[in-house]
Amino acid sequence: MNRLYHYPLSPFCRKVRLSLAEKKIEVELVEERYWEKDPDFLRRNPAGKVPVLKMGNRTMADSTAICEYLEDAHPTPALLPATPEGRYEMRRLVAWFDDKFNAEVTTKLMGERVFRKVMGTGYPDSTNVKAGAKAIKYHIDYMTWLLDQRRWLAGDQMSLADFAAAAHLSCLDYISDVDWNRSEVVKDWYAKIKSRPAFRSILADQVPGFPQPAHYADLDF
Amino acid sequence: MNRLYHYPLSPFCRKVRLSLAEKKIEVELVEERYWEKDPDFLRRNPAGKVPVLKMGNRTMADSTAICEYLEDAHPTPALLPATPEGRYEMRRLVAWFDDKFNAEVTTKLMGERVFRKVMGTGYPDSTNVKAGAKAIKYHIDYMTWLLDQRRWLAGDQMSLADFAAAAHLSCLDYISDVDWNRSEVVKDWYAKIKSRPAFRSILADQVPGFPQPAHYADLDF
Structure with missing residues (x-):
């Protein structure tokens, strides 16, 4: 297994x-x-x-x-775009979320609000929390700009770029740190990913000490 | 162009x-x-x-x-191994150097000794410098362990993993922060990469305020 x-x-x-x-x-x-x-x-x-x-x-x-x-x-179904240029754009965006978004948003919000408690490393640093709350807005605006031109983040096909972004946003959504009202296209994009069977196990996650908020697993959030 | x-x-x-x-x-x-x-x-x-x-x-x-x-x-010459398992190992090692080695060694040594001066952000923090000088030893030992089993870092063929590692080590070598006497296999591996025509432009680099040490461009270091 x-x-x-x-x-x-x-x-x-x-x-x-x-x-x-x-x-x-x-x-x-x-x-x-x-x-x-x-x-x-x-x-x-x-x-x-x-x-x-x-x-x-x-x-x-x-x-x-x-x-x-x-x-x-295991190439099927493909989560890589079909052209070298498409794959480049996908890899750039995966790195964007896993490096830049992670450093500017995820570690600032999840790191302070959740991991400090879970790991027992003290109280949240409010300067970091504020910086993360500010940075997520710019990132949602950047996603809006991309999704205004494309069906999915890296192009016309769902790819690992969408999964990287949805992975970060879904963690932040678990602690209610995503303002879905900021961008209709980003909300629509997340609704599409959230309703995929592949997302079910993520919507079922439970972390002791951090009860799941009602909207988190709601497909009609 | x-x-x-x-x-x-x-x-x-x-x-x-x-x-x-x-x-x-x-x-x-x-x-x-x-x-x-x-x-x-x-x-x-x-x-x-x-x-x-x-x-x-x-x-x-x-x-x-x-x-x-x-x-x-531009697939020729290939810097990706020929099998999915080989490519996995190469990508793991590229991330190892670009994430872990970078955080534990490069930013601690180059960041403090060079970038603080170049960017004008104050004096080196000696705690960081010491931590970097300690961590590079473990990383050279890890490379020794890999190269005892393989011709190149990710397998029998030179790959992007070797370039990622050589990129970090060559920067540190420019500020004389690599102890080549620690490992003969690592030194031999670096000598092989260093003598490639592709390396010439890197050996010609000059950074104002940081004169190139004599051993840096010497193929017989």
Whole structure:
């Protein structure tokens, strides 16, 4: 049985979960409190991070390397665009969300509001929370600009770029930090992704100490 | 004419420069002091970082997305391994160097010793410098472990993983922060890369205020 070591509110794990589910690859989800640095877990991934995917006798780390591997080894349905230019744009956007959005928004909001409590590293830093709340607006505006020209973030086809973005936004939505009224096109785009069967497991996530808000799993949010 | 907006001591730019040179794609190098946030430059890349590659009428950002594009659109010589498993390992290692090595070593040493001076953001923080000097040892040991089993970092073929690693190490070598005596296999591996024609432009780099040390461009270091 394939196994994914993950943490429910990790956008990097969610990106991989979406990709696996879209390709109908079954995995057992194993929750890993990776910051506790369990020696067994560190043996599986010396980088000490989730996700870690065990498929057969292979153990793989790094969400982007895993998603590219899944495209390579399980190409249907394709989550990579068909042209080199399309694939470039997709990879640029995956990096945009996983690097820039993550640093400017996710770590500032999730990191302060959730991970400090879960990891026991003190109270949220309100300067970071404010900076994250401000930065998410610009990112939603950037997505609006992209989606005004395209059906999906990287082009006319759903791709890993959409999954990367939805992975971050869905984590933030779990703590009610996304203002869906800011952009109709972004809300419509998220509604399309949210209603996919691949999204169900993410909508079922529950984190102790952080009850799921009512709108989170509602397809008519 | 293709144009690469870069900064000489940026490992991300060096990775792209190596890839372009190995594929014999000529580019004009344009030095970009990206932290000064010139509006023209921000228009080319809203993420505000180098490298930015202009090829024909396309402008591309993000070093990994650019390198993957070059493999896609200019596949010869291949810097991607031939199998999905090989490509996974290569991508894992590129992320290892560009994320983990960068955070633990490059930003701690280059960031403090060079960029603070160049950007005018104060004196080096000695705690960071010490942490970086300690972390590079573990990373060289990890490379030794890999190279004891393989000719190149990701397998039997030179790949983008080697270029990512060499890009970081060559920047650190410019400020004499690599102890080549720590590992013979790592030194041999670096000597092989360093002697490639693709490396010449990197060995010719000069940064005002930081004279090139004698061993830096010496193939017999």
